[in-house]
Amino acid sequence: MRRFLHALRPLQTLSHTPASTIPTPLRLLSSNSSAAASSDSDSAPAPAPAPAPAADADFDSAEYDLPTPGPAPSRKINNPVSALRKLRFDPSLRARADEALFGKGAAVVVEEDEERSRDVALALLDAALQPPDEEDVDAGEVREEDQMSLSVGIVGAPNAGKSSLTNTMVGTKVSAVSRKTNTTTHEILGVLTKGNTQICFFDTPGLMLGHHGFPYRDVTVRVESAWSSINLYDLLIVMFDVSRHLNMPDSRVIKLIKRLGTEVNPNQRRVLCMNKVDLVEDKKDLLKVAKEFEDLPGYERYFMVSGLKGKGVKDLVQYLMDQAVRRPWEEEPTVMTEEVMKTISLEVVREKMLHHIHQEIPYVIEHRLMDWKELKDGSLRVEQHFITPKQSQRQILVGKNGSKIGRIGIEANEELRSIFKRDVHLILQVRVAKKKSA
Ligand SMILES: Nc1nc2c(ncn2[C@@H]2O[C@H](COP(=O)(O)OP(=O)(O)OP(=O)(O)O)[C@@H](O)[C@H]2O)c(=O)[nH]1
Structure with a gap:
């Protein structure tokens, strides 16, 4: 039985955390992900009032004037199903993002996505959000x-x-x-x-x-x-x-x-x-x-x-x-780890993309976490890339004058800020995959 329980270990924080990559459908937490995001609070810049926009980003939350996250909302959720429903889509975020980008009255289209993988990620997210019980201890x-x-x-x-x-x-x-x-x-x-x-x-x-x-x-x-x-x-x-x-x-x-x-x-x-x-x-x-x-x-x-x-x-x-x-415990109690947060950040952005891109495109796009830094002021810098096979797909995802990726980014940013209860500097880039030489 002990063997089964040990299979849950990937939830432990990794001292050196490689980047997570999400090919669609969502891949869950794994300790052997590829690429190279880093968590490096030492190399982070000193607290800055406003982060500098990334040079070649298609979306950079630093370019938008978003309200500071309020006090941590109470999210003591015992019923995961209702929690998942709540987390699946918050129309107020959409409305606020629409207003920020397009002014008042912009239309909203909501699509329900019932993928199980997302449920799992959202359940993870919910798990991560739960404040510890009073009786919980390290x-x-x-x-x-x-x-x-x-x-x-x-x-x-x-x-x-x-x-x-x-x-x-x-x-x-x-x-x-x-x-x-x-x-x-x-x-x-x-x-x-x-x-x-x-x-x-x-x-x-x-x-x-x-x-x-x-x-x-x-x-x-x-x-x-x-x-x-x-x-x-x-x-x-x-x-x-x-x-x-x-x-x-x-x-x-x-x-x-x-x-x-x-x-x-x-x-x-x-x-x-x-x-x-x-x-x-x-x-x-x-x-x-x-x-x-x-x-x-x-x-x-x-x-x-x-x-x-x-x-x-x-x-x-x-x-x-x-x-x-x-009898000694079989398993470490689950803790909110950086790996969980990374998965959440990818899932939230991906969820927003699925809401906005209604073609088959999301399924051919590679989605990667490129950089993850916790800055000294407590905020997070999160950089994610979408890699599309074709230039035309890049254009659809970016949208006219960056409107699509802007909408995705602004909604995701706001949601991440409310989930992590801190400022999040979100940078999104859409790249076309390099052709493999034969
Ligand atoms: N109304 C109601 N529905 C429930 C309750 N518990 C479970 N369900 C529903 O019953 C269905 C099956 O629930 P599961 O928890 O997946 O059942 P399970 O025994 O784990 O199912 P298997 O994985 O097939 O063995 C789901 O649609 C649940 O939403 C309950 O207390 N009340």
């Missing part, structure tokens, strides 16, 4: 002998809401990143570190029973090993979609619940979690379902939650925290 502050841990397997049919519940519990921390960490049988869903306690959540795909109430034998070792390894967890959450159960019960889900709840397992606590309670109008129905499973001795507790809306989740988390055992 990893260094909790001595190994004081660390408490709990590994939790989540069992449920596809769509039961395992990821949503984990996201809500974890507050998106790590969960988005961990999606990359596919293991043969179990996938880490998220890590919650609070105070001296760390809880790791694992998905257990393939853990379903056939109609006869036995594990599928045919498919594979994968299913078998999923079954044999569930006992490794300290605690098992068996979850199901209670709304679906009321409307269209699935016999396999019922068998799964019963099988896992038939006997008390001396080495593992198990809880039954009725999810999506928000979809059940008549709450008496919930009690009916609870009654249906009340005689199962294997479940120590029953929880009624809405993973998506956060209902009942606090109680569940508290219960889990209380079950933790004295």
